[in-house]
Amino acid sequence: MGAEAQTTGTRLLAVVTTVATRDDAQRIASALVERRLAACVHITEIESVYTWQGTLQQEKEFRLVAKTVPTRYPALEQAIREMHRYELPAIYALPIERAFEPYVQWVSECSSG
Numbered sequence: 001m002g003a004e005a006q007t008t009g010t011r012l013l014a015v016v017t018t019v020a021t022r023d024d025a026q027r028i029a030s031a032l033v034e035r036r037l038a039a040c041v042h043i044t045e046i047e048s049v050y051t052w053q054g055t056l057q058q059e060k061e062f063r064l065v066a067k068t069v070p071t072r073y074p075a076l077e078q079a080i081r082e083m084h085r086y087e088l089p090a091i092y093a094l095p096i097e098r099a100f101e102p103y104v105q106w107v108s109e110c111s112s113g
Contacts, residue, residue, distance in 0.1 A: 011099070014067055018061040072113065
């Protein structure tokens, strides 16, 4: 396969969570990368609308998307849970079904424990 080829199958995950502050986002993202639980983490500012304890909420949040391999998910989830300030944090993984093979290799190398 050439460098332009794509791979199929779930060999990578995009793990998503949200936090209340930029400081929390940067703290968690840095820890995940430093611990080699994720190769990289994107941080974006978003606005969330949701119901919490029977009340409609609308707040600014920061979304983190961590790229990792499936075998690292349990440790990555545990790390997020330990560092997160929310009572019930959203933590979920989306399979990356197709990806540029050199990128897959880089994520695999950078997120191996």
